[in-house]
Amino acid sequence: MPAILNYLLHLSTAAALVLAFFVVYVRITPFDEVLLVRQGNGAAALSLGGTLIGFSATIASALVHTSDYYQFTGWALGAMLVQVLVFAVTTRLLRMSKDQIEANNCAFGGLLGAISLSIGLVNAGCIS
Template sequence: MILVNIVISIAIMIGLQLLGMVIFNWMTPYNDMEELKRGNKAAALAMGGKFIGTAIILGVSAYTNTSIWFMILWFAVGYVCLIAVYWIFEWVTPTIKVSDALKEGNVAVGILLCMVFIGMAFAVSSLII
């Protein structure tokens, strides 16, 4: 029975991680995969930050909850915070259109956004505990 629960939990975690990446891809006005194929390091950094941020929130929500439903709930709360931080970051940097800068390959913006996602994931994870 324990093995079945572990397999189900891992399957749900993989599904949530993939869903999170798909939603982030929909949010950007460019295609993340096309930018990766072009070798766009800025887009890769931003995407990596989204992935790590999502994984941090997912990992903490899985670790701190014994119910799969609560894990999903807390992941959703944390994920909404990551989405919000993207739009807030875009808003507080009015001289830089973040999505355009990433598409153009501005690595500095990619690094900063990556760190913003990771930092927010750690901050939000402290609320989940």
């Protein structure tokens, strides 16, 4: 396959995976992050932003360290599952996450975002 087509295939798949992750993630959160961000809620933006960056780091690592398209897709789907599971466990342990995010507690939103980013980076490292 010509390099440009390979690039476009990987780019479009990566973008679709990030979009799919975004849709899944905002549906499992106990609060409406998109609405909160639109309303200027910094805590929701920090939490969602950290999660997207963490997942994207794993996607980037999968792109760099896998030898074929199917392997890349498999690692990306596995990373998506890990990110969602970590969010579920974290919010159960920090029982007050819904209230804190909705109250625009940016420190708490930053913590959730940092946890997601950390897991994404560890996940990315495991792929390499």
